[in-house]
Amino acid sequence: MKAMVVRDTGEAGVLALEDVPEPELRAHDVRIKVDACGVCFHDVVTRNGTMKRGIELPFIPGHEVSGEVVEIGPRVTQFQVGDRVAAAQRRHICGHCGLCRTGQETSCEEREFLGDAGLNGGYAEYVNVEEDNLALIPDGVALEDAAIAACAIGTELNAIRDIGKVRPGERVLITGAGGGLGIHGVQLARLAGAFVVAVTSSEEKAARIREAGAHEVVVTGRGEDFSARVRDVSDGGVDVCIDNVGSPTFQPTRRSFAMGGRWVFVGQLTGEFVQLNPAQLFFRNLSILSAKSTSREQLRDSLDLMRRGMVQVRIVERLPLDGAVEAHRSVEAGRSVGRTVLRPAL
Numbered sequence: 001m002k003a004m005v006v007r008d009t010g011e012a013g014v015l016a017l018e019d020v021p022e023p024e025l026r027a028h029d030v031r032i033k034v035d036a037c038g039v040c041f042h043d044v045v046t047r048n049g050t051m052k053r054g055i056e057l058p059f060i061p062g063h064e065v066s067g068e069v070v071e072i073g074p075r076v077t078q079f080q081v082g083d084r085v086a087a088a089q090r091r092h093i094c095g096h097c098g099l100c101r102t103g104q105e106t107s108c109e110e111r112e113f114l115g116d117a118g119l120n121g122g123y124a125e126y127v128n129v130e131e132d133n134l135a136l137i138p139d140g141v142a143l144e145d146a147a148i149a150a151c152a153i154g155t156e157l158n159a160i161r162d163i164g165k166v167r168p169g170e171r172v173l174i175t176g177a178g179g180g181l182g183i184h185g186v187q188l189a190r191l192a193g194a195f196v197v198a199v200t201s202s203e204e205k206a207a208r209i210r211e212a213g214a215h216e217v218v219v220t221g222r223g224e225d226f227s228a229r230v231r232d233v234s235d236g237g238v239d240v241c242i243d244n245v246g247s248p249t250f251q252p253t254r255r256s257f258a259m260g261g262r263w264v265f266v267g268q269l270t271g272e273f274v275q276l277n278p279a280q281l282f283f284r285n286l287s288i289l290s291a292k293s294t295s296r297e298q299l300r301d302s303l304d305l306m307r308r309g310m311v312q313v314r315i316v317e318r319l320p321l322d323g324a325v326e327a328h329r330s331v332e333a334g335r336s337v338g339r340t341v342l343r344p345a346l
């Protein structure tokens with residue numbers, strides 16, 4: 001099969017189109033003919049070597065997968081050939097630990113993130129995923145859109161609804177609002193009844209973010225302190241921040257909170273450490289929280305929101321597999337508003 005392979009980490013050009021054997025089908029595996037695979041910042045940090053945990057070279061990146069089931073392993077009971085499925089970012093979980101049994105499989109000790117190790121990932125014609133990590137795509141949801149339901153929508157649903165527990169009327173800051181996660185986070189925060197303040201890097205993106213439902217958009221240059229403007233438009237600071245950026249905006253984000261703020265970390269775009277004096281937390285009574293990927297239940301909820309038209313999927317570009325190089329450069333530069341997907345059939 002055709003796949004984009006990373007044999008050595010480095011700049012985007014290390015992604016190379018290769019002919020590789022289809023991955024071996026194990027007992028609980030479902031073989032998916034990939035319709036679309038989202039290009040995520042996670043793929044950038046695994047490809048450039050910033051992220052090392054769980055990475056095994058060579059690998060085929062890609063965890064935002066949708067497609068049609070073409071073969072099932074002998075122990076598979078939940079899916080059949082011909083089903084339309086979306087992957088919940090992981091390739092394997094144990095399925096029986098306390099975390100797996102209570103919808104917290106994102107933290108299962110045995111979890112294997114899809115596309116981080118070996119020649120089985122979404123930037124390919126075929127990918128194998130164990131059945132516990134898949135959801136059926138409801139009628140009325142396009143296969144292509146379903147590819148990004150888990151990561152770009154489900155992770156923000158996790159952060160806003162389940163971890164951040166956003167309530168109507170609360171002021172919510174979304175950083176990196178023009179990115180694949182951020183643009184859906186804006187919609188979900190609005191849906192939760194929040195007063196939504198978004199931070200982004202260009203006027204052009206700001207217009208798209210307003211369309212997605214932000215009440216206020218603060219446009220800021222790299223390294224600028226946007227906190228005074230956020231506090232101004234939110235009448236004194238925000239109650240919750242869904243932080244899709246991490247280190248690069250750490251200090252201005254910290255200064256944007258009202259008393260008792262809840263800071264939910266979702267993304268970390270660089271590997272840098274940050275400076276924090278613990279007093280800075282308790283003087284403002286801040287809580288630091290984190291949202292880690294998407295459970296299968298959150299994926300199903302995201303697909304339902306899409307089916308009902310309550311969230312509009314923002315896919316901005318479709319490229320063939322070897323378009324991954326260009327897509328990585330564009331994601332790295334923060335150029336697009338929404339997600340780019342690779343479509344092996346193109």
Ligand SMILES: [Zn+2]
Pocket residue numbers: 040041042063064151152
């Ligand atoms: Zn992702």
Ligand SMILES: [Zn+2]
Pocket residue numbers: 093094095096097098099100105108109110
């Ligand atoms: Zn488990």
